[in-house]
Amino acid sequence: MRYRPLGDSGLEVSEISLGSWLTYSGGVGREQTEACTRAAIEAGINFFDTANVYGGGASERAWGEILGAYPRDSYVLATKVYFPMSDSDRGLSREQIHKQIDASLARLQTDHVDLYQCHRYDESTPLEETMAALTEVVAAGKARHIGFSEWSVDQIRASLALPEVSRWVSSQPQYSMLWRAPEDGVIAECEANAISQIVWSPLAQGVLTGKYLPGQPPPADSRGASEEMGGFIGGFFTDRILKSVQRLIPVAREARLTMPQLALAWILRQDNVACVIVGASRPEQVRDNAAASGVTLSADTLAAVDEALGDVLAGASH
Numbered sequence: 001m002r003y004r005p006l007g008d009s010g011l012e013v014s015e016i017s018l019g020s021w022l023t024y025s026g027g028v029g030r031e032q033t034e035a036c037t038r039a040a041i042e043a044g045i046n047f048f049d050t051a052n053v054y055g056g057g058a059s060e061r062a063w064g065e066i067l068g069a070y071p072r073d074s075y076v077l078a079t080k081v082y083f084p085m086s087d088s089d090r091g092l093s094r095e096q097i098h099k100q101i102d103a104s105l106a107r108l109q110t111d112h113v114d115l116y117q118c119h120r121y122d123e124s125t126p127l128e129e130t131m132a133a134l135t136e137v138v139a140a141g142k143a144r145h146i147g148f149s150e151w152s153v154d155q156i157r158a159s160l161a162l163p164e165v166s167r168w169v170s171s172q173p174q175y176s177m178l179w180r181a182p183e184d185g186v187i188a189e190c191e192a193n194a195i196s197q198i199v200w201s202p203l204a205q206g207v208l209t210g211k212y213l214p215g216q217p218p219p220a221d222s223r224g225a226s227e228e229m230g231g232f233i234g235g236f237f238t239d240r241i242l243k244s245v246q247r248l249i250p251v252a253r254e255a256r257l258t259m260p261q262l263a264l265a266w267i268l269r270q271d272n273v274a275c276v277i278v279g280a281s282r283p284e285q286v287r288d289n290a291a292a293s294g295v296t297l298s299a300d301t302l303a304a305v306d307e308a309l310g311d312v313l314a315g316a317s318h
Contacts, residue, residue: 001044002294004274006076007169008194009145011114013076015268015293017047018286019200019277020059024050028281030062037066039283041075043290049172049198049277051080051119052104064109072110078198079104080149082119092122094133101142116143117172121155131165138166145169147198153185160193168195170274175199177208177248177266177309178236187272196274199267203278207236208263210249214242240312247308255301257292260285264292266305 003012018040024033037048048067050059060079067075081100084090089099101116116137122130134146147170148156159168171190173182175197187197203209252262260278267276278289297305306313 001290003046005196006115006145006198006274007196008167009169011076011145011169013047013198013275014045015275016043016045016264016290017049017198017275017277018045019049019279020054020063021051021200021279024054024059024062032281033062034066035283036280036286037063039280039286040290041070043287044293045286045290046074047076047078047198047275049078049200050108051083051117052085052100052107053080053083053119056085057103057107060104060107064107068109076114077108077110078115078117078147079108079113080117080119082122091125092118092130092133093125094129094136097130097133097137101137105142112142112144114144115147115170116145117147117149117170118151119149121148121151127155127158128162131159131162135164135166147172147195149173149200151186153189156186156189156193156195168193170196170198172198172200172277174201175267175273176202176204177263177305178204178241178245178312180313187270191272197270197272198274199276202267202276203260203263204236207241207245208248208259210245210252210259212237212242212245214239214246244309244312248305251301251304251308254304255297257295258288260289261292261295262297262301262305264289265295265297266302268292268295269297269302 001014003014006013048063050063052060081097082092089096105111137143138146146166147168149172171186173186175182190197248259248262252259255262264276267273280286
């Protein structure tokens with residue numbers, strides 16, 4: 001496993017990290033969650049990403065119990081705040097940020113997280129209030145660093161212009177061969193300000209594994225067939241996209257990589273990317289994904305990827 005700096009935080013994170021969005025929040029049982037976490041640590045993964053909203057706190061509780069068996073300084077722990085936790089608890093107000101960080105720490109069974117992220121931008125709260133509250137959380141030692149997810153370039157710039165507030169170290173965007181929106185400005189803006197990308201959905205909800213075939217229902221044991229985990233796959237689940245993804249199979253074979261390894265290495269070609277977040281329901285998936293660390297794709301392979309996906313790239317960021 002190779003490691004990269006997380007912004008200017010001084011933290012080094014594994015190129016491949018483990019997330020818990022659709023898996024450990026309800027779609028995957030406790031025994032599997034523990035097995036995948038153990039496989040991740042054995043593979044050298046040291047970055048674990050969750051959020052208060054995942055399973056209404058279930059994901060944080062699971063990792064609070066499981067990661068508690070390991071030395072706290074042996075892993076980098078990240079969680080998020082914004083989405084509703086109740087009818088009245090949501091957003092990035094000062095009250096919510098302080099309330100939710102305390103609740104997250106209790107579920108995670110720790111006195112601090114290494115990274116506290118704004119899960120989205122809160123249009124209903126003044127940015128100054130949000131940034132001041134995050135700064136207070138850092139000053140209190142409850143979070144070492146702060147990040148954001150899916151903020152626009154204008155929102156990033158506005159936050160960076162505020163005086164005497166904590167500085168971002170990370171951005172968490174959706175980014176993959178099939179979704180290239182961050183290349184339209186977010187990556188460049190972040191790179192200029194020592195903010196690293198922590199990429200979510202690098203396999204396009206599993207579509208880039210190649211296991212979903214055009215004109216056929218998803219395999220019974222796949223995320224696409226799961227009521228708990230399949231709700232977000234629809235945008236990628238079209239025959240046009242699935243046919244294009246099938247054309248990547250010989251590209252991966254030529255590069256002597258599995259399809260997930262090709263997709264992850266494609267993202268890691270970006271120097272501004274600190275790590276890619278993968279979800280896994282089985283330990284062997286963790287190990288296969290971890291093997292993408294350190295892979296360098298040739299210019300010919302990168303060109304072959306774009307050629308295979310040519311008919312869908314025009315809409316890749318929309």
